[in-house]
Amino acid sequence: MIKKTLLLLALGTFASSAIAEDMEVVGNVQSKCVVTPDTAGVYGNPSPDKLDSDPASGGVDPIVRYDVIQASYYKAKITYPNAFSEAPALADVVNWTGDTATSQVSDTGMSGYDAAKIEYDNVTEFSLTVAGSTWFKTETLAEYGYGKAFPAGVYRAVVTAECIAI
Amino acid sequence: MLALLVYSCSSYSSEAVYGTTGNAASAGYNWVMTNVLPQQLGLSVNSVIYQYTTNKIAEDNMLVHVQNENARGPGYIFRETDDWSGLPGNTINKIVPVNMIDISYWGNGSIEVEGNGTVSDAGVYYSYQYIPCEDVQSDPTCPGYVDPTGASLVEQAIAVDTSSEEYIQNEIDRKANLKSQKEEEEREERQRVAKEKEEDIRDSLEVLLGLDLGASLQRAEDTLLHNALMATNYLPRSYFMAIKGGEYPDAEPLKDSKLPDSKRGLRVGLASELKHRQLVDLQYGNQPKEDQK
Numbered sequence: 484m485i486k487k488t489l490l491l492l493a494l495g496t497f498a499s500s501a502i503a504e505d506m507e508v509v510g511n512v513q514s515k516c517v518v519t520p521d522t523a524g525v526y527g528n529p530s531p532d533k534l535d536s537d538p539a540s541g542g543v544d545p546i547v548r549y550d551v552i553q554a555s556y557y558k559a560k561i562t563y564p565n566a567f568s569e570a571p572a573l574a575d576v577v578n579w580t581g582d583t584a585t586s587q588v589s590d591t592g593m594s595g596y597d598a599a600k601i602e603y604d605n606v607t608e609f610s611l612t613v614a615g616s617t618w619f620k621t622e623t624l625a626e627y628g629y630g631k632a633f634p635a636g637v638y639r640a641v642v643t644a645e646c647i648a649i
Numbered sequence: 650m651l652a653l654l655v656y657s658c659s660s661y662s663s664e665a666v667y668g669t670t671g672n673a674a675s676a677g678y679n680w681v682m683t684n685v686l687p688q689q690l691g692l693s694v695n696s697v698i699y700q701y702t703t704n705k706i707a708e709d710n711m712l713v714h715v716q717n718e719n720a721r722g723p724g725y726i727f728r729e730t731d732d733w734s735g736l737p738g739n740t741i742n743k744i745v746p747v748n749m750i751d752i753s754y755w756g757n758g759s760i761e762v763e764g765n766g767t768v769s770d771a772g773v774y775y776s777y778q779y780i781p782c783e784d785v786q787s788d789p790t791c792p793g794y795v796d797p798t799g800a801s802l803v804e805q806a807i808a809v810d811t812s813s814e815e816y817i818q819n820e821i822d823r824k825a826n827l828k829s830q831k832e833e834e835e836r837e838e839r840q841r842v843a844k845e846k847e848e849d850i851r852d853s854l855e856v857l858l859g860l861d862l863g864a865s866l867q868r869a870e871d872t873l874l875h876n877a878l879m880a881t882n883y884l885p886r887s888y889f890m891a892i893k894g895g896e897y898p899d900a901e902p903l904k905d906s907k908l909p910d911s912k913r914g915l916r917v918g919l920a921s922e923l924k925h926r927q928l929v930d931l932q933y934g935n936q937p938k939e940d941q942k
Contacts, residue, residue, distance in 0.1 A: 586740065587740040588742070589744075591741065594739040595736055
């Protein structure tokens with residue numbers, strides 16, 4: 484009996500030395516696409532019923548810069564606003580329009596992005612096929628009701644810029 | 650804090666200064682680099698930053714060159730070409746590293762367009778760096794700077810308060826020192842001249858008296874002259890005859906006796922005396938006395 488016990492102990496010791504260990508492998512992936520806000524937008528108020536970022540209307544178009552180190556791995560997805568993030572209480576509907584296009588490029592090849600962009604809803608997508616920096620400018624226009632004046636107050640809206648791996 | 654301050658002061662001259670020029674193309678698409686880059690010794694350009702907007706039809710061919718001539722040789726030291734052929738116009742914003750090119754290479758710059766299309770709203774900027782005070786004369790604030798015009802000395806002189814007692818006392822002391830120094834120099838000069846004169850006189854006397862250093866020795870010229878005379882047998886033989894020494898007594902000594910006056914001589918003397926008196930009397934207008942004759 485003692486021997487069994489010893490034998491069991493020996494078997495137990497042998498069994499514990501054969502256990503496998505899990506080894507962790509760690510890797511960090513730095514994004515090769517960086518999105519940087521370049522110019523903050525401002526709404527102009529050319530008429531009581533309009534809030535427009537167009538410089539011709541007294542506004543400033545927001546500009547975002549995409550820096551891509553590796554070409555053809557990412558696409559830019561920019562969404563112009565379709566709602567205010569902050570505004571006085573509004574009793575009527577707001578009609579939203581907008582457009583996004585290249586503002587500046589660091590390579591002449593990027594000048595073809597506009598022709599190849601994809602638009603749907605309030606979203607514009609650009610395939611970033613050239614390494615370098617591209618500045619995208621978004622125009623946003625909000626019209627209140629049917630020729631109705633916006634209530635006084637502060638209005639804020641958000642342009643969303645994303646860099647998505649293809 | 651103090652240590653940090655001391656460190657920052659001492660390291661002033663060795664820290665590089667980084668900067669970016671203004672828009673070189675602000676006045677046109679051709680520019681002179683000496684008007685753009687700071688004229689600092691050792692300045693080098695790190696990168697060229699430019700932007701412009703092209704106005705063109707997408708289908709047209711268009712090349713835009715942003716360039717700088719090589720100031721130290723043919724060709725260009727910097728030339729970046731953007732090919733807009735078949736592309737719509739846009740605004741380009743570019744940073745081109747140029748790997749620390751010395752200022753001396755940067756010649757005149759320009760934006761050149763080939764093909765159809767125009768360029769507008771151009772901006773060209775140069776990012777540079779240099780170490781200040783590499784040439785200490787480049788900046789009056791550099792340690793070791795020497796004012797070539799001496800203006801600082803004049804300013805220091807002007808800054809002195811000439812009405813202060815300290816200044817007046819210093820001026821008096823300075824003038825007194827100058828006077829005593831001048832007197833001392835004059836005294837030394839007099840002593841030097843007197844000493845030289847004394848030496849000249851002593852030398853001339855020694856030569857005259859044959860006491861100079863070579864007096865005991867026959868001079869070389871004399872020896873040559875002597876030999877020449879001897880060769881021509883010009884000198885009389887008596888020059889070389891020895892004179893016998895000894896005493897040479899008088900041959901006929903005069904005997905002491907009374908020597909009578911010569912009568913003939915007496916008459917001559919008297920006649921001379923009479924003639925002399927006549928001449929004197931004639932001089933004073935007196936007639937010679939007959940009885941005296």
